[in-house]
Amino acid sequence: MRGVLSNLPADTLSAALAPVAPQSEQLDWAVDLYGGPLPYPDWIDERPGSLMSYHHAQEGLPMGWFARGFLPRYADSLILDEWGYYLGFDSRTLDAAELVRLLGDGRGLHPRPELFRVVKEHSLLFILRVARGWWEAYTPNSVLTDQLRCGWDGSWIDSDKWGPSPGHPTRI
Numbered sequence: 001m002r003g004v005l006s007n008l009p010a011d012t013l014s015a016a017l018a019p020v021a022p023q024s025e026q027l028d029w030a031v032d033l034y035g036g037p038l039p040y041p042d043w044i045d046e047r048p049g050s051l052m053s054y055h056h057a058q059e060g061l062p063m064g065w066f067a068r069g070f071l072p073r074y075a076d077s078l079i080l081d082e083w084g085y086y087l088g089f090d091s092r093t094l095d096a097a098e099l100v101r102l103l104g105d106g107r108g109l110h111p112r113p114e115l116f117r118v119v120k121e122h123s124l125l126f127i128l129r130v131a132r133g134w135w136e137a138y139t140p141n142s143v144l145t146d147q148l149r150c151g152w153d154g155s156w157i158d159s160d161k162w163g164p165s166p167g168h169p170t171r172i
Helices: 013-024 096-103 113-121 142-152
Strands: 002-007 028-033 055-058 061-066 083-089 125-130 134-138 155-158
Touching (some): 002 142, 013 125, 013 142, 028 096, 055 096, 061 096, 096 113, 113 125
Antiparallel strands (some): 002 134, 002 155, 028 083, 055 061, 083 125, 125 134
16 A cells, blocks of 8 residues: 655654644544553543543553544644554444454554555554654545645655564565
8 A cells, every 4th residue: 555654854743643634633543652642640530521531442452542533633642652553543434343353463553464454445544653753654545645745745655565574664
């Protein structure tokens, strides 16, 4: 699947989502971040209206998922890890339990052929970040890829570089 690659000068999730902010706001987001999605005390704040009011736990999604409207509004509240994975989906048409079943094998949102197949078949948006501003985005929606490529001043990349091994590309 064709994607977009960029070294964003503003290395933030809000900058990464900016070119597709209106569409991002209409999606639910599964996240996979080594350090946890939110810093303390936000991670334990269960009060109505807190950031955690957007959060839903789901077995098979290590950090759960956030309901539509969370991103891009609270993008800078998430921990920006060395490796970060963000999967935009519409829980009205693909619920989180079904998403986990389709992803299979318990490897969360780590890039691999199975994940890209699900992204393509269900028209999802997958964004990943690797240390210090290397961002990639994949979706079969050509309008979104064009917006990201233009907004990121990015170049085309192919998901085939991510082989079956977890976590690291087989070729760049």
